[in-house]
Amino acid sequence: MIRRFSTFCLAAAQLAVFTQPSLANDRADLVLRNGTIVTMDEVRPAAEALAIANGRIVAVGSDEEIEKLVQPDTEVLDLGGRTVIPGLVDTHIHAIRGGQTYPFETYWHDQTSLASALEALKTAARDRARDQWVAVVGSWHPDQFAERRPPELADLDKALPDTPAYVQYLYDYALVNIKGIELLALDSPTPKLPPGVRVERNGENRATGKLFGNIGSFNVLFGQLSAIGKEERKANLKVFFSHLNAAGVTGFIDPSAGPAAGYEPFFALRDEGGLTLRAGYRIPASHPGKEAEWFREIMSFRPAVHDDGTLSFLGIGESLVFAMNDGVQMGPGFAPPKEARDELLKVALFAAERHIPVEIHAYTDDAASAILDVFEEVHKTHPLNDLRWSIAHLNTGSERTLDRMQKMGLAYTVQMGPYFEAPAIREANGAAVAALSPPTRLAIDKGIMVAGGTDSTRIGVAGVWQAIKYHLTGRSLGGTVQKADDQLLTREDALRLYTRNAAWIGFAEEDRGTLSTGKFADLAVIDKPYMTMPVDEVDTVRSVLTLLGGKIVYDSGVVETGRP
Numbered sequence: 001m002i003r004r005f006s007t008f009c010l011a012a013a014q015l016a017v018f019t020q021p022s023l024a025n026d027r028a029d030l031v032l033r034n035g036t037i038v039t040m041d042e043v044r045p046a047a048e049a050l051a052i053a054n055g056r057i058v059a060v061g062s063d064e065e066i067e068k069l070v071q072p073d074t075e076v077l078d079l080g081g082r083t084v085i086p087g088l089v090d091t092h093i094h095a096i097r098g099g100q101t102y103p104f105e106t107y108w109h110d111q112t113s114l115a116s117a118l119e120a121l122k123t124a125a126r127d128r129a130r131d132q133w134v135a136v137v138g139s140w141h142p143d144q145f146a147e148r149r150p151p152e153l154a155d156l157d158k159a160l161p162d163t164p165a166y167v168q169y170l171y172d173y174a175l176v177n178i179k180g181i182e183l184l185a186l187d188s189p190t191p192k193l194p195p196g197v198r199v200e201r202n203g204e205n206r207a208t209g210k211l212f213g214n215i216g217s218f219n220v221l222f223g224q225l226s227a228i229g230k231e232e233r234k235a236n237l238k239v240f241f242s243h244l245n246a247a248g249v250t251g252f253i254d255p256s257a258g259p260a261a262g263y264e265p266f267f268a269l270r271d272e273g274g275l276t277l278r279a280g281y282r283i284p285a286s287h288p289g290k291e292a293e294w295f296r297e298i299m300s301f302r303p304a305v306h307d308d309g310t311l312s313f314l315g316i317g318e319s320l321v322f323a324m325n326d327g328v329q330m331g332p333g334f335a336p337p338k339e340a341r342d343e344l345l346k347v348a349l350f351a352a353e354r355h356i357p358v359e360i361h362a363y364t365d366d367a368a369s370a371i372l373d374v375f376e377e378v379h380k381t382h383p384l385n386d387l388r389w390s391i392a393h394l395n396t397g398s399e400r401t402l403d404r405m406q407k408m409g410l411a412y413t414v415q416m417g418p419y420f421e422a423p424a425i426r427e428a429n430g431a432a433v434a435a436l437s438p439p440t441r442l443a444i445d446k447g448i449m450v451a452g453g454t455d456s457t458r459i460g461v462a463g464v465w466q467a468i469k470y471h472l473t474g475r476s477l478g479g480t481v482q483k484a485d486d487q488l489l490t491r492e493d494a495l496r497l498y499t500r501n502a503a504w505i506g507f508a509e510e511d512r513g514t515l516s517t518g519k520f521a522d523l524a525v526i527d528k529p530y531m532t533m534p535v536d537e538v539d540t541v542r543s544v545l546t547l548l549g550g551k552i553v554y555d556s557g558v559v560e561t562g563r564p
Contacts, residue, residue, distance in 0.1 A: 028069040029053045030521075030550055035079030038531060039515040040086050040499045050084075052521040055549035060515060078560045082544065083529050085495065086515050087250025087522035088464045089278075089502035092318075092359075092392055092413050092453025095462075096257035096266045096281065097219070099240030100233040101137075101226045102457070108140035109461050109477070114147045118159040125163040131183060133225045135166040138458035141420045143478025153177060153209040166225055170420060170459055171218055171328045174211045181207050194220040215327055219258060233265040234274075240462070241276050245554035247463035248524030248543035251277050253453075253506055255318035255359055255392065256284035270311055276553040278310060278522070280506050282317035282359060291321045292346035304356045305507055314506060315357030318392055320347050324360075326367035328459070330421065331396075331428025334366040344374045351389075352382035357507070358389040359413060365396045372404045385409030388505060390451070393417060396429055397439045402446050411505060412443045414497070415455035416467040422481035434481050440471060440497075441487040451505040452497030461539075468494045469538040491531055521550035525559060 028051035037047040039060060049066035051059040059066055070076060106124045111117040117140070124134045142150045156165045156177035164180040176184065184192045186199050186207035193199070196217030200210040213221065228236075244252070257263055269275060283298060285291040295316060306313045319325045323340035351358050362368040368391055375384060390411035394401070395418050405412065418425055418437045426434035436442065443450050454460035454467045461467065471494040474483025489497075503513025511520050525545040530538065546554035 026069065027053065027071045028058060028066075028074050030075045030077070031066055031070055032077045032079055032084060032525070033063045033066055035082055035084050035525070036529065036531075037084040037515060038086075038495070040496060041514040041516045044516075047515075050515060050521075052547075052550040055521055055551070057515060057517055057519050057521050060517060075561060077525075077545070079525060080560070082559070083526050083531070084515070085248065085524055085526060085530065086499040086513060087524055087546065087548065088248050088498045089251035089253070089506065089512070090244075090249060090453050090456075090462075090464055090498065091253045091451040091502045091505050092255050092415050093252050093456050093460070093462065094254060094257065094458070095240065095244075095252050095279070095456075096237075096254045097262050098457030098462070099237040100262070100265055101222070101228075101236060102240035102243070103236050104135065104226050104228070105457070106134060106136050107457075107461075108136050109144075109466070111140070112144065112146060114145040114149065114151060114155070117145065118151065118155060121156075121165060121167075122159050125160055125165075128163060131164060133164045133166055133180070134160065135168075135222065135225060137166075137168045137222055138170050139420065139456065139461060140169070141423070141477045143423060143476070143480045145478075148478075151175065156209070164225075166222070168218060168222070168458075171213075171215050174213070174218065174221070176209050176211065178209070181209055192224075194224065197221055230265050230268070234269050237265060237269050238274055238276075242554065244463060245276050245546045245548075246543055246556075247465060248526055248541075248546055249277065249464055250522040250524070250546065250548050250553075251279070251502070251506070251508075251512065253280040253282070253314060253502075255282050255361075257281065258284075259286075275310055276548060278312070278508075278512070278548070280307075280312040280314045282314050282357075284317060284319045285322060288322040291343055292350060295320075295347055296350055299350075299354065299356065304354050307507065309511075312506060312508070315359075316347075316351060317357075317359035318361040320344060320358070320360055324367070324371065326361075326363050328417075328421075329364050329367070330424045332364065332366050334364050334370070336367075336370050341370060341374055344371070345377060348374055348378045349382065352378050352384060352387065355387060357387065359392050360390075361393060362391050362397075363393050363395050363417070365394075365398045365401055368394055368397055368401045372401065372408075375408060375410070376404070379408050383408075388507065390505060392453070393455070394439065395421070395425060395437045396433050397443075399439075399442060402439060402443050402448060405443075406446050406448050411449040411451065412440075413451050413453050413505065414438050414440045414443075415453045416460045416470050417455055418481075419461075419466070419470045419477055420459060422476035426481055435484045436487060437483070439487075441489060444489075444493060449501060449504060450497060451501040452494075464498050465541045466539045468498065469535070471497070472535045472538060495530070521547055523547050527556075527558075 030052040033049035051069045165177045168174040197213040321344045326334040456462040471489040500513040524543040544556040
């Protein structure tokens, strides 16, 4: 990998001899120099310096070339040899919903033992009022713990005897302690639970603490446990966005934030000028049944795509027809009824006629196959090739499915579900499918446009770097499943998913995705040399300086600033 990057840099240096930076402006507001700039631009893939004016990049080149743009009032940042990358864009993250409870939640994805995980919950409980919950809501797996097991009721009770605790394992089940059983009245005839959540009971008809549900019902339940006001939700979003900025993330696309009320704190923050990222969102179906009618109604007030530079509307997703959504099913057997397929046909025809972008959820190859049956019918009269429609997840996608997608010009937004779910995928489908899941390398090799997301915060790690590491190593959490070597991505490929390709899926490739002349100055100065560092440490990469439109949105204070 290091040898490949050396060749890459040599080619860039040779190219620099013949390619001068655009000097349309004879001055710069800000110059970054003495760095290793990974531009993701095929014309000039590497550079030492770049210049920014009025929020956009005006030149990229060598230190000597960029020096020509430095004036007495130009601010100059000495990068000290650090690596610069385009700002990262997460194309599938439930940021609007997850960000509103981010400081409330405890995250276990980086815990190596059950003991330390429980200790993290105890730490969170110290700052909680009486009867206020502590919660872990997904993004962990028992295989990551030295004990190789999940927590049990006794573990939660011992660690948190006086604080209600909620631990959700992906969307498979949730566990609450005795205090939680009491507050939710699980042993009463009328538990305080939303529809769709089922209580496991023992032989004496007492609650065991384990709850079962689905994506929708678990999300409603957690909303009940984490009930806070609009102002606090807005403040939590600011904290979450700052966390993303610290990882070098400058943009995201939210495929589905749930009920309309969930968008209100986000829009309020945006109206106050509080967004530190470029945010995109899609609208999901609101209720089961007559989804096509609902989409026609809601879209009659909207253009197909709208982008004001800070906030973009990117069409419809991720659940278009409830009965066509296979949720988090791991194995084969998903067979939506004819009525659901007919409803999706109505939705897809409407979207194709209006050129509305679409991203649709399909965890399994069976779900994708049913969706493609519908899309192929639409494609006969309304070609989909230029609409930038995409299928998300596709954890067990087959080569045949990818071929069908490629023929219609469909894109693929890949997330990191199998990082947590690979053991369940192997159990449901066999080792051969698990070694391919998700089929990112295969899709890229077939010429499919692939963009990267995380699917955080429930089945993914916010901040992109853990997802990039997974693309490079193919190793599931805990190391129990390993992807085949020929299915791993190169460092350039992995970074491209969250830069160039991410900009394309958001209709923003003219403005973002590469560090090129004329593009927004959205970038991150990172603390480690991504292209040459040990691959097993990639998840530890963080930004030391993140710019959005040339303005600092995160600064660790280690980059020297000043005048020439």
